[in-house]
């Protein structure tokens with residue numbers, strides 16, 4: 172007889188495992204199905220291991236600039252194997268943490284490849300080599316509700332399929348066996364820029380090619396301009412408005428044909444290439460063809476995660492973006508609460524995701540963080556705006572830290588004072604952005620922010636100053 176649950180979650184990334192925990196908290200008999208590692212991409216191959224690597228690069232960078240702080244550091248070297256080992260160790264620790272959380276919340280874990288076979292049923296193949304159809308190595312499960320949280324994988328360039336030797340996806344870039352001498356990074360979104368920053372800090376010669384006219388193209392244009400200047404100063408070669416037309420693997424690396432801004436193409440040799448041009452949802456061959464509506468492979472959902480089939484839900488990277496861990500987790504909670512409500516729990520009050528208040532962060536140095544509308548998007552939306560800007564050089568803490576590079580920009584609706592967006596580049600801004608995110612969720616206006624007391628000396632004072640500047644009242648600049 173097949174095991175039966177209230178909810179089965181397919182995929183255990185930050186969408187899936189969080190949804191499963193919330194379901195269990197709400198008293199639902201819950202199972203999770205995972206084919207690879209508990210914790211998904213985020214803990215094992217994404218957010219966390221990259222941050223561990225970037226931390227090593229950051230410390231290496233500081234050690235090289237020890238003299239700026241009155242310190243002497245000699246014979247500084249980066250040990251790539253040790254950096255990778257530490258990063259993998261951090262990932263393993265968190266993966267084990269998820270295993271513990273599953274046990275603690277009495278969530279049954281089925282390890283294997285899951286496939287939806289109906290609105291309320293799925294199979295799990297624990298031994299992918301055992302053939303199709305129920306039988307050895309295949310388990311049939313049923314549930315009142317199924318949440319699909321299968322995430323996404325790196326998009327390949329058709330003419331440059333990843334081989335793990337010279338042509339890397341993010342997974343290969345996280346487990347290098349050698350430091351690329353001359354690295355090409357295709358794509359300047361958060362993932363591309365983080366790897367460019369990491370390898371540049373470690374001593375690789377890095378070129379970033381971006382098809383659009385600026386790097387980190389989802390960010391405010393002022394942030395892109397500032398970051399590009401800063402990365403160039405650090406030695407990264409950046410080509411915007413440029414496209415990689417071909418990649419040929421050679422005995423010593425790769426030869427890439429790159430069309431530059433002016434339209435002329437040239438072949439350049441690199442030792443390695445990281446392809447960071449986006450993601451493809453893991454939604455093929457999991458039985459959704461007739462059950463869910465798809466757009467370019469992404470499962471279409473309502474604000475609570477419902478698909479077109481009753482009882483079948485979807486969350487996270489396999490649904491429309493932004494493709495971020497915290498967005499996946501938030502959707503997981505909303506979806507779990509909506510299911511509990513459908514199952515009669517009167518205390519469950521699901522809140523759909525507020526799409527205007529999802530922060531985004533890039534952990535290069537200087538860091539980038541933002542929430543809400545960019546200046547261009549606010550204008551496009553027909554808003555009359557007030558904009559404030561404050562540079563890091565005007566902040567005492569930033570100067571004391573030796574981190575005087577960057578700025579904070581805030582955008583308000585000129586008529587209502589609504590905080591429309593905030594955009595930051597500089598040290599630790601990925602920690603600061605949450606202040607504005609809370610403000611946005613609380614529907615703050617300039618009035619509350621102007622009256623808020625910010626502790627001194629902190630980088631957060633720049634948030635206050637930026638708001639003051641929007642109203643012509645900045646004190647320190």
Ligand SMILES: Cc1cc2nc3c(=O)[nH]c(=O)nc-3n(C[C@H](O)[C@H](O)[C@H](O)COP(=O)(O)OP(=O)(O)OC[C@H]3O[C@@H](n4cnc5c(N)ncnc54)[C@H](O)[C@@H]3O)c2cc1C
Nearest residue numbers: 182184185186206211212213217218285322487488495496
């Ligand atoms: C290099 C890199 C850095 C990143 N950095 C950040 C960051 O700093 N901040 C941030 O917010 N986001 C970051 N992301 C994005 C983040 O990792 C994803 O948004 C997040 O992991 C999505 O969560 P998810 O639960 O939707 O899917 P995933 O984390 O992709 O998890 C899906 C899980 O489903 C499993 N699965 C798929 N199909 C099946 C099946 N048929 N049967 C069983 N199991 C299946 C997969 O094995 C996987 O474990 C980064 C991504 C990468 C690649």
